[in-house]
Structure formats: structure tokens, C-alpha cells
Amino acid sequence: EDKVVQSPLSLVVHEGDTVTLNCSYEVTNFRSLLWYKQEKKAPTFLFMLTSSGIEKKSGRLSSILDKKELFSILNITATQTGDSAVYLCAVLSPPAGNKLTFGGGTRVLVKP
Amino acid sequence: NAGVTQTPKFQVLKTGQSMTLQCAQDMNHEYMSWYRQDPGMGLRLIHYSVGAGITDQGEVPNGYNVSRSTTEDFPLRLLSAAPSQTSVYFCASSRGWTNEKLFFGSGTQLSVL
Numbered sequence: 001e002d003k004v005v006q007s008p009l010s011l012v013v014h015e016g017d018t019v020t021l022n023c024s025y026e027v028t029n030f031r032s033l034l035w036y037k038q039e040k041k042a043p044t045f046l047f048m049l050t051s052s053g054i055e056k057k058s059g060r061l062s063s064i065l066d067k068k069e070l071f072s073i074l075n076i077t078a079t080q081t082g083d084s085a086v087y088l089c090a091v092l093s094p095p096a097g098n099k100l101t102f103g104g105g106t107r108v109l110v111k112p
Numbered sequence: 113n114a115g116v117t118q119t120p121k122f123q124v125l126k127t128g129q130s131m132t133l134q135c136a137q138d139m140n141h142e143y144m145s146w147y148r149q150d151p152g153m154g155l156r157l158i159h160y161s162v163g164a165g166i167t168d169q170g171e172v173p174n175g176y177n178v179s180r181s182t183t184e185d186f187p188l189r190l191l192s193a194a195p196s197q198t199s200v201y202f203c204a205s206s207r208g209w210t211n212e213k214l215f216f217g218s219g220t221q222l223s224v225l
Binding site: 032043045048088092103 | 116147156157170212214215217218219
């Protein structure tokens with residue numbers, strides 16, 4: 001059974017801190033790993049990673065994948081209160097119809 | 113551009129009642145899916161469709177039916193609601209099954225008493 005585990009479950013930081021979120025996975029047929037941000041309702045797409053060692057960046061957020069050790073990290077630097085959200089990691093494992101297996105999420109609270 | 117539209121946003125049902133959650137997308141996406149989100153369990157796939165007339169089961173399909181008569185619409189039916197179906201439901205779509213980037217609707221909070 002495919003499994004995606006995120007850690008920590010939750011964390012509280014202050015504005016300006018750096019946050020590192022972890023995602024490890026065990027799937028039968030890996031295609032890609034995705035990160036989503038969920039603030040109140042709908043998750044919104046952040047990154048898609050398919051190759052090891054290539055960092056994806058978007059502003060203060062960055063992510064990297066290690067396909068040998070089966071994990072990914074999401075970094076947020078110089079955190080702001082608007083970064084408070086649940087961050088979801090998901091792994092795509094075909095051929096079962098775009099099957100995305102989600103982790104339980106990491107809840108991040110950024111205090112002023 | 114509306115994206116993925118879900119209705120209703122909130123619903124309370126009594127055990128045994130049936131209802132349909134509506135989902136529509138205006139992006140001409142081939143792939144549509146339904147997820148449920150429970151605390152600490154992430155999102156779990158209920159049913160999905162790779163095109164009009166084609167549906168398949170996901171991880172937790174029991175108690176739910178779907179159909180896909182058009183590209184735009186993908187309703188989720190609860191046949192006989194149970195308290196275990198209390199959850200937040202998300203509809204999502206993507207351009208094709210190889211296009212991993214899912215667009216999510218805003219969710220339906222369902223309570224079954």
C-alpha cells in the first residue's frame with residue numbers, strides 16, 4: 001500500500017524564522033511528488049518534483065526531492081504570517097488514473 | 113474564469129438520507145476526482161474519471177456513486193448517509209491523467225447526524 005508521511009505534524013514559529021517541512025514516501029511506482037498549500041479551504045499547488053537534486057524555487061519557498069532516500073523537503077525562509085497554513089505533500093503513482101496519495105499534512109502557524 | 117465549482121458549501125444530513133454533491137469545471141479538463149479530507153488523514157481519493165463516460169474507484173469508494181455524462185460535471189452521490197461520512201469533500205480536476213497539477217474546488221463540509 002502506498003504511503004506518504006509528513007513531519008512534523010505541526011509547528012509554531014515567529015515571523016522571520018526559517019521552516020523545513022519533511023515528506024517521506026513509499027510507493028510502488030513513483031512518477032512525481034507535489035506540494036500544496038491549504039489555507040482555509042481548497043489546496044493550491046506549489047511545486048511538482050520529478051527529478052532528484054533539482055531545487056524548485058518560488059519566492060521564499062523552495063523544495064527538493066531525493067529519490068534514492070525517498071523524501072522531499074519544503075523550505076520557507078523569512079516566514080510571514082501569511083505563510084500560516086497546512087502544507088500537503090502528495091505522490092503521484094501511475095498507472096491507476098492519476099492516483100495521488102496524500103500525506104496527513106503539516107500545520108504551520110507563524111506568529112507576529 | 114470560475115475553475116472548479118462545488119455546491120453546496122455546507123450540508124447537514126440525517127443518517128440514511130441521500131444527497132448529491134455537485135462539481136463543475138470550465139477548463140475543459142479530462143480528469144476529475146473526488147477526495148474526502150478527515151483530520152490527520154490527509155486527502156483520500158473516493159472516485160475519479162479520466163473522461164466523459166469513464167469512472168473508476170479510488171481508495172475509499174464504499175457508500176458513494178459517481179457518473180460522468182459530460183466533460184464539465186462530475187457529481188458525487190451519497191446513497192444512504194452514515195455518520196462515518198462526515199467529512200470535508202473536495203472535487204478536483206486536471207487537464208489529463210498525465211497532468212499532475214490538480215485544481216481543487218472550495219470544498220463541501222458535510223455533517224451526518
